[in-house]
Amino acid sequence: MDTAAHRLSRVDACIDWLRTRIDARVFRAGARVPSVRELARTLGVSPFTAADAYERMAAAGLIEARRGSGYYVRDVAPAAVRVAAPSSHVDLKWLMQQMLDSGRAARGPGLGVLPPAWLDGDALGATLRAIGREGAGRLLEGGTAQGYAPLRDVLARRLGTFGIAAHADQIVLTTGITHAIHLALQTLVAPGDTVLVLDPSWFGALGMLALRGARVIGVPYTPDGPDVAALEAIAQESRPRLLLVNSVVQNPTGLALDAQTVARIVDIAHKYDFYVLEDDVYADLCDPALPRLAAHDGLRRTIYAGGYSKTLAANLRVGYLACGEALAQAIADTKVLTGYTTPEVNERALHKLLANGRYGRHVTALRERLDTHRRRALKLIEREGFAIYGRPRHGLFAWVDMACDTNELALAGRDLGVLVAPGSLFSPAQRTSRYMRYNVTTTADSALRDLFDAARRLARV
Template sequence: MLASHNRTEMVAAWVEERIGNRLFLPGKRIPSVRRLAQLLGVSPFTVAAAFENLAVAGLIEARRGSGCYVRAPQRAEPTTVEPPQVNLAWLMHNMLASAAAKGPGMGVLPAGWLNGSAAAAALRAIGREPPARLLEAGKAQGFEPLRLMLQYRLAALEIEADASQIILTTGVTHGLDLVLRTLVRPGDTILVPAPSWFGAFAILAAHRARVIAVPCTADGPDLSQLARLIAEERPRMLVLSATAQNPIGFTLSMSAIDAILAMARQHGTLVFEDDIYSDFGAEGATRLAARDGLNQVIYAGSFSKTLLGNARVGFLACRRDHAAMLAERKILSGFTTPEINERLIHKILAARGQAQRAAELRRRVADARASLQRRLEARGFRVCGEPESGMFLWVDLACDADEVAVRARSKGLLVAPGSLFFPDPRQSSFARFNAASSTTGLDAVLDLAVAR
């Protein structure tokens, strides 16, 4: 004799088979519990249990006082597949999706270009230190030996700042966030070059700043437009890079730097100088902070692009009263930055041969940038200017770069479309190409642009 659950399954299968063969038609009543029990030689309880299973599966439905009916198949609503929205979240997600991410849209150097052995050696050296050092809470301004080292590194750029004027951060993004929290009020006007680093836009929006774009050329911001905007809008701050600018790669001339600083001083505008790509800057390039003496300028740098991205160590250099305010804000908003990371960067920088390795990396990036520009121009694509520094080129694809980005992603390649590099939504035919990561999939991406 069959077990009760097997009999239930048998009854359910019997009914389902007849529904599938259209012996029991959609919308029509099926035999009652009592009738099926007599027909199949099972108890009414077994049939009732089978009906419950069929109802859960969506094959039949009970109608009060009328019995059970075969459910009509649900008509599938027509679905439309929305194209992915190309925005900052889309780009960052795809950049960080996996270690296998590749393509000209990457924002970092390939891991193979960096010195992993130096990082490993520094980690081992820290492990040999007295355990008590690893348990220290850290200081508001950051690990002092690294700040002292930065004092001399900044002096090589003709930026005069002692250790008390340097605040360690978890990168330039954190540095900008600290400055906004400390020195900018919601609703204050901030000027940004257009195009420029898209990460700043999200931070500025979070602080409810009023963002105005300053048009840029291959040589830098349009100075006449900048002068008009500073005079009319009286901005609290200008965010700018003097060399290796992201994404155009321009280096400001000395006359442009002096003109910008004169405008800033006249109208009391702070300048946040983003020098995250300092190690790839043009030889002998002058920084805004060097000409200003850290009066109007707050200088920001980082080691995440050239030494160790995971360590997330950056810094701010500014005048003393600003440094004191930023250190206090840093404590209130997140206590201290991880000193173990700062110790790690300090050891890497102090290692023998580090200066030579940095120079070799600079030459490699410069060679890759020149090679990429030749390849692009050979295929008829226009590059904005002839950048002397940095790892990026601003390339005109002569079509909607968002469409190219979406199509490239379906092939496993990342493209950074120009629309992301403006604070206001707009269509752009430009895309930012990373010279170091463009060796993979370059022709495939360019083929997609040509096909458009």
Template sequence: MTLVDQLVNWACLRIDERVFRPGVRMPSIRALAQERGISRFTVVEAYDRLVAQGYLESRRGSGFYVRARPALPVQAQSVLPDNRNIDVVWLLRSMHHTVSPERGPGLGYLPPSWLDGDLLSGALRSLGRQNGAQLLGNGTPQGFLPLRQQLQLHLAELEIGAQPEQIVMTSGVTQALDFILRLHVQPGDTVLVGDPSWFVMFGRIVAQGARAIGVPYTLEGPDMTALEALVQAHRPKLLILNSILHNPTGTSLSAARAFQILRLAEQYDFLVVEDDIYCDLCPPGLAVTRLASLDQLKRVFYLGSYSKSLASNLRTGFIACAPEQAKTIADHKMLIGSPTPEINERLLYRVLTEGHYRKHTERLRTRLDTVRDKAHRALERIGIRALVAPPAGMFLWVDTGVDTNVLAAAGHEDGFLLAPGSLFSPTQAPSTWMRFNVACSGENPAVLDFLARQIERAA
């Protein structure tokens, strides 16, 4: 963008987020030009554009002032948080709207610059050369059969035996979890989740009228003493876990812990949902244990997706489970809507079968290894310690020593997106911990400088 474009975008963002409120006088042309090291003509042109777009009004002899604008629709607003109203909706809105990856250690995905657009565009061109009539059908409830056959091969590499009829395609892991909750959880039921764990599912559980109860997490997975006590007390319907590269801690289940979980599930008759969305960020040689490989889909629902490794808007995921469960889910999928878009599934099938996807994920893992170590050391230098130095993945779970709700609010004012620890607990209690995405901000000194200043100020 030109300097004028950059200045206009900077001002619009601050005004939309109400950092610059209606009636506030903008910096003078001379002051802003000096501060930014640009010419006064650039500032004048930017201010004139902002006046034309309705953001500013010019008062002769006085300067430029922020103009009161009609309220935005609720779904488009970006509300400035404070340490009382940090919430999941705010974080999700900010992830999708306001923050560039290099200023977003709280983001939950890889930067677009890391991903391979040519991989997708090549698959799209290949798909476009097919007979167009093949793209006009309704699709099937379980999803595109050749893709499910390809996923069967993928699961076999993970030592999970699944026939194509045991795999149901979904619009991402979130929809997969929705299907399972709708079919197996009733109002008043209990669902156990990790504490900390992926925050989006808390709202999904509550929407079913159920209770989400957190199980304390250790470096090897759930604390088994606490888990057994909670199972005995609440008799849950489901236990939901990230088994590999757990979000947010980056840890993975040990083999012993996986066996213990399955033993409890059988003893107390509850089902286990294994979310393995970070599967392809885990090196093939890393010693990890998946619950589905031990259970062979008798009691475990195994969820996967390619949104983290290909593109966040490629909403194509899947559930692998017992045959009778898969049939029930496919029937339910038809009742609440229609088959998932087969064009997306055909596109994913092309990506997975044209031979370049494995090298792409190898490059991602190598790059993550480089920035993860650097970010870990840099955070330690400013007094932020990580729970563990994970051997793979994009997240560090770090203790800042201060209330990260306050950090997140301060970061919002300065244009940074942080993910405070309170969001990752079903209790939403204030926390000194936060999730740090090494891919988005691990090499940005501005993020580290901001954190160092805020921590020093709090001390």
């Protein structure tokens, strides 16, 4: 495997391993680093190799030896010995950069999408060619504030399959789910407002809330769903403006809410006068009969967000929000003021794809394929000795206890060419975590086995 760690000599690989952890402040100034024997066991090298690496690092001024005690990170490392290295600070920017830099070659349990080979590229290509044959027409003009009207009509009908009653004027088209959530936050949340999220929760929403200057409070998420007693207590005390939630395929746990929990959340939202933003971007990867907050509430206090990049193509950036008509108009105003209109060519393409029966057959096949891979993945994880949070029955995620600091595991995964999404990124408080989000479509290959082995070594250390 042609990774950076394999290209280095064994001594240099040891130095690089420790250097990245010093840069990431896993080992802070004054901290004791692993003993020579511990380092040798962790990296699978001889004690002589580990000792040589430590001696070279001490000579360079990065660490210092203390007689009878071991090696410690120096308080100040001379600038002259700093060597350029890949970013080792594990945060949202780190994860997104790893995903985007790898492009189509990205692999590993940390990915948040289906494999490209699972998607219907032929249908998308044929649709774009059909639009081209229709002539430029409206494609040379600007779009509309709420988006392409025929697509909004189709989406209103599709929402009915989830039990959500909506008409086209209640729908605003967006450039994907991230844009949808961003517009809702811009419209409803002022800096300093309290927003509740599930803990753990999707890191993208946490990043947007931080940029918005919101006061974020986490609601514990149990294997049975959100702790609704804690939700009510927090809502009573903090008087939030908004709650962000997934009702199905909760990101990162993969779990879904039952009807009783859905009803309790809606009741609490009405009682304490806050909105609920329901992110349902993975809707078509699940049973449409699963309960939704927007269906129970009738879009009075709920804002429903959906999209198609997960099931059609990552580059087909079309999402949408459905809510009360007055709020939809306010969100459309925000959309125009902050980014004008959304690209109608994408909306017209999605309209064509949804209007024929091929998309329905496509998502049915995706669900069946996911069910098979999920069963295999959960068995593999448990056979390797790791615990799964709850037992997800839908979608593409599982929340796995790796018995080690998964920030450390993410760095080890990078050296193996495998992407890991560590639990700290899903924590509103960015707490160190033993969990990682696991994409059940991950191929069980030698690199994944190496990652499991790395987790076991880290757990022992």
